[in-house]
Amino acid sequence: MDSELLSDTFVDLADTMVADFDVIDFLHLLTDRSVALLSASAAGVVLADPRGQLRVAAASSQAAGLMELFQIQNDQGPCLDCFRTGQPVTAADLTGPDQQWPRFAAAAITAGFRAVEAVPMRLRDEVIGALNLFRAGPGPLGPAELRIGQALADVATIGLLQERNVRRSETAAEQLQAALNSRVIIEQAKGKLAERLGLDMDRAFSLLREYARNSHQRLTDVARNFVDSATGDFPPPASRH
Amino acid sequence: MGAQVTGSRGETVWGLVAEHAAAQDRRPSVADVCTVTVSCAQVTGTWVTAASGGAADFVMAVSDPVSEQLAELQLTLGEGPCHDIVAAAAPVLAGDLGDDESGRRWPAFTEAAGRLGVCAVFAFPLTIGVIRTGAMGLYRSSPGPLTRAQLGDSLLLADTATMLLLDGAGHSDGDGAANGAGLDGQAPDLAAHRAEVDQATGMLTLQLGVPTAEAFARLRAYAYAQDRRLADVAGDIVARRLRLHPDPDPAPDGRA
Numbered sequence: 001m002d003s004e005l006l007s008d009t010f011v012d013l014a015d016t017m018v019a020d021f022d023v024i025d026f027l028h029l030l031t032d033r034s035v036a037l038l039s040a041s042a043a044g045v046v047l048a049d050p051r052g053q054l055r056v057a058a059a060s061s062q063a064a065g066l067m068e069l070f071q072i073q074n075d076q077g078p079c080l081d082c083f084r085t086g087q088p089v090t091a092a093d094l095t096g097p098d099q100q101w102p103r104f105a106a107a108a109i110t111a112g113f114r115a116v117e118a119v120p121m122r123l124r125d126e127v128i129g130a131l132n133l134f135r136a137g138p139g140p141l142g143p144a145e146l147r148i149g150q151a152l153a154d155v156a157t158i159g160l161l162q163e164r165n166v167r168r169s170e171t172a173a174e175q176l177q178a179a180l181n182s183r184v185i186i187e188q189a190k191g192k193l194a195e196r197l198g199l200d201m202d203r204a205f206s207l208l209r210e211y212a213r214n215s216h217q218r219l220t221d222v223a224r225n226f227v228d229s230a231t232g233d234f235p236p237p238a239s240r241h
Numbered sequence: 242m243g244a245q246v247t248g249s250r251g252e253t254v255w256g257l258v259a260e261h262a263a264a265q266d267r268r269p270s271v272a273d274v275c276t277v278t279v280s281c282a283q284v285t286g287t288w289v290t291a292a293s294g295g296a297a298d299f300v301m302a303v304s305d306p307v308s309e310q311l312a313e314l315q316l317t318l319g320e321g322p323c324h325d326i327v328a329a330a331a332p333v334l335a336g337d338l339g340d341d342e343s344g345r346r347w348p349a350f351t352e353a354a355g356r357l358g359v360c361a362v363f364a365f366p367l368t369i370g371v372i373r374t375g376a377m378g379l380y381r382s383s384p385g386p387l388t389r390a391q392l393g394d395s396l397l398l399a400d401t402a403t404m405l406l407l408d409g410a411g412h413s414d415g416d417g418a419a420n421g422a423g424l425d426g427q428a429p430d431l432a433a434h435r436a437e438v439d440q441a442t443g444m445l446t447l448q449l450g451v452p453t454a455e456a457f458a459r460l461r462a463y464a465y466a467q468d469r470r471l472a473d474v475a476g477d478i479v480a481r482r483l484r485l486h487p488d489p490d491p492a493p494d495g496r497a
Contacts, residue, residue, distance in 0.1 A: 052251075192443035
């Protein structure tokens with residue numbers, strides 16, 4: 001494991017008080033670094049919506065197969081079990097017989113994954129979501145990596161829920177809904193940019209994110225300005241705020 | 242009342258709204274959402290305000306006179322939980338208007354609300370990403386937070402109000418299919434909608450040259466007219482298997 005990247009990651013995930021902090025960008029950092037640090041080929045974060053569903057807040061790749069897996073997990077899957085129990089859940093080999101989650105296992109294999117781990121994102125007694133680590137090969141993650149995965153999820157939970165405390169106190173419920181609405185704004189922006197430039201959704205997202213970083217703006221603000229602009233020009237007109 | 246155990250909570254909540262409207266012999270509206278929210282969230286009253294482009298929001302429906310006063314107070318004072326959700330695009334849950342933080346944030350509003358016997362206000366934005374249709378407010382004459390179940394129902398009812406406002410804000414250009422599409426007997430099911438629906442909406446703003454709210458309405462109208470699932474149509478648009486055109490074919494289903 002890259003120990004320098006690991007310590008950088010904890011520093012980055014703790015650095016949530018900056019002016020251009022963006023919750024969705026932050027959760028993407030979590031999934032990207034999880035893939036870089038752990039032996040996972042993809043990672044995703046789901047948040048618990050009080051409407052009674054798990055919703056994808058970030059994923060290391062927008063691959064349709066990955067999204068499909070998260071959808072299925074509203075009915076069955078390791079992530080849902082992790083969310084319900086508040087405990088890590090491991091599916092070390094999805095190709096074996098007697099699968100606990102047959103529909104999920106079949107879809108995961110189609111998407112190119114053979115093993116998955118889900119670690120909870122917990123705030124005291126409440127589970128607010130889960131970090132999912134997908135692996136192309138079989139086998140569990142191993143205790144050391146699992147501990148790091150849980151530590152990343154813990155740091156991210158604190159960062160996520162403290163985001164706005166600088167401004168005023170908010171309940172976790174308010175902050176989670178803000179994060180989920182940011183996700184929708186970013187998806188709308190991805191669609192518009194993909195249409196404008198003839199890109200796939202992953203590439204459209206990368207462009208939005210790079211531009212936000214380079215111009216020191218919040219990703220959600222960049223996305224909102226772009227979707228709201230009457231033209232399809234990118235970069236969008238500067239933020240009004 | 243007979244418990245409906247089948248289907249999602251969203252469908253159940255939508256069923257209650259539709260039932261209430263049917264009992265009044267009318268099509269579901271935000272007024273029905275207000276009434277159902279009072280019972281589901283166990284609050285004293287609710288109101289819905291609608292956004293109107295650049296102009297000030299206006300009150301669409303209230304469950305009681307105090308709700309109407311609370312809605313109007315926030316619009317005239319320019320402060321209060323419903324005012325704050327516009328910037329935050331997230332709920333503002335003020336379970337105790339008597340606490341220090343509420344007093345600091347909304348000095349004029351908390352004082353006026355206190356005179357009306359209002360102890361808690363919960364404000365929900367009626368939004369889908371950048372699409373803003375209005376706000377829903379709930380109040381209680383006793384302090385305390387919403388339970389998790391009450392919060393979940395409130396969010397689902399806010400989704401229902403969002404869709405009803407989107408449909409009601411339909412265009413007067415004869416594009417009738419956009420009006421009421423998707424809500425005839427169907428739960429709006431916003432939370433379950435996939436990223437592809439939002440991506441397709443963004444793509445359609447350029448394909449059709451329309452604002453985001455209208456792009457979303459056109460997407461839903463198309464799915465409704467073709468009798469297809471919204472997520473499937475959105476998936477086709479994102480995969481570039483389907484494009485929509487600014488001048489809709491007058492009889493697209495003639496050849497389907």
